[in-house]
Amino acid sequence: MARKLLALLAMLAATLVPVSLSATSSAQAAPFKVLAFHNGTWDPAHIAFVNEANPWLTRAGQENGFTYESTRDWNRLSTLTPAQAQVVIFLDDAPTGAAARTGFQRYIEAGGGFFGFHVSAFTQNANEWPWYHNTFLAKGNFVSNTWGPTTAVLKVETRTHPSTLRLPEKFTSAVSEWYSWDRDLRQNPNVQILASVDPSSFPLGTDPDQTWRSGYYPIMWTNKSYKMIYANFGHNAMDYAANRPLSSTFASATQNNFLVDSLLWLGGGGTPPQGEWKTVVNRGNGKCVDAAAAGLNNGTVIQQYACNGTTAQNFRAVATTDGYSRVEYRNDSAKVLDVSNVSTADNAGIHLWTYGGGTNQQWRVTTGADGYSTITARHSNKCLSAPASSADGVQLVQATCTGSAAQSFKIG
Known part of the structure; x- marks a missing residue:
């Protein structure tokens, strides 16, 4: 979450939910490797997400033709090439070391794919790493967040992108906290917004002091200059006193379709496979x-x-x-x-x-x-x-x- 005062507790485990994935077998997808980076040490809501994301993405890979590995060693970014891993995921942070940041930019500019969740975009000092926050993600600084975590009705703005082909015009997300930014992504010609908060979601939030009542809020987007997708979900609701997750980021089958199809596009350059034609x-x-x-x-x-x-x-x-x-x-x-x-x-x-x-x-x-x-x-x-x-x-x-x-x- 966005620096709300929380107890920093150790997370035991997150509740797993079934993987609702693509309509076809993994044999139709080109094999590729996904390498995810995480810390898993700050904010129980983020820890809960990491703890369920790793097994979920492992199973998603088994069902969709990619291998999945996660690591806490951010220094691996310093020498990583697209030949070693076709897609990089940031689960709950971004690299802080100079060598890892330089290596990540080099990886992306060499054609590597990227999927970022939720807090991987958080910053209140975008100029501290301007290429990542202002050029690559293109969103600048964090401005506000909703609280508490809730579902949102999302409007799919681009239904022809490979990541959104299986999405309806609108769908209900899994529970998350939502962020806003100081740059209007609609004004950036390099950005293609995939989905935003539908006005039917307002008021969004349960805390009157941290509730969105109107406005425009992009949730998923891609920068057309790179092979990347960012999605603002990835923060579970928590009972902080009991250190217990109250929701799952993977509870929405439609959102899961978007995630899998995003990875298939990032890893293989193609559109997600569809079902067989039948009588x-x-x-x-x-x-x-x-x-x-x-x-x-x-x-x-x-x-x-x-x-x-x-x-x-x-x-x-x-x-x-x-x-x-x-x-x-x-x-x-x-x-x-x-x-x-x-x-x-x-x-x-x-x-x-x-x-x-x-x-x-x-x-x-x-x-x-x-x-x-x-x-x-x-x-x-x-x-x-x-x-x-x-x-x-x-x-x-x-x-x-x-x-x-x-x-x-x-x-x-």
Whole structure:
């Protein structure tokens, strides 16, 4: 946190949460190494974060094709090259020694990747290391922070960056303390802001004296002159008296997607892998979910049709938030299954529409022990359903979930 008076206690361990990661196996990602630096000695909230981050990132690497190592030896930066580690992470601090700072700048200028969490950007004297604080991170000095730690609704400002491809228009972060800076990143042409605090978050904070009530606050950004991303999360809520963490930085599956996809981009230079294209076959009539006439336009009817192996019958689920996914169409992955007119009524038709983050464009896929799945619309809690007719060309609809064969699909 931002120098609020706290008891400096030793942290035993942080509660671990499951790793919610990319939709595909690590075999699709190019192998690379991530080397994280930390102190893990100041502020129990930061210690709690480090203690959960190290095992979480280790597992993330195992599932996404990179190796992860953490160290307290900041002097390793003095000779580090991108060939030795493709990505460097600062978990809870930044280097203070001259040799480590010079080596880090040399590493970055040689093409190394960087991901910085929360307090790695904190300073009230940016001119003490101007390249890092003013040029590289571009944010200058710390100005204020929220308190206590809370979630925030974040608005995704750049949805075409490799790190944000799986993010909706808005999402709720994990709990953190949030920082503001004395430089307006919007005025820097080298900075691309990835996400900022959405106004719906205000008031942000629980202490009246440290609450944001309005304003513009960037949370995640990249400097286009370098291969880097900074994210302002990484401070757990704490019961300081009991030395016990009350939250996890990895509690938001959507935020986790951003973190993993950021590392994949930093380490490999590419976009995160997506799921395989699959057919969706109705249990009741054996017909495939199909885009009429292989259409590409908004409003193209999603119908049932005899399975024919064409790409008009190929779809994939891409995670959004809270266990829901958008269902993308192979012939134009920007188009997804959409309940027309955001209707919550039975028999509302399903069509293609450009994804915009709407809850009528998100679905929960629940697969039973028999291998068949129900597909439930987020906004209405109604199930994707085949019509009573078994004829080709009849539009699929949503309907109250009944467990019938018309609402059961084999995905594969």
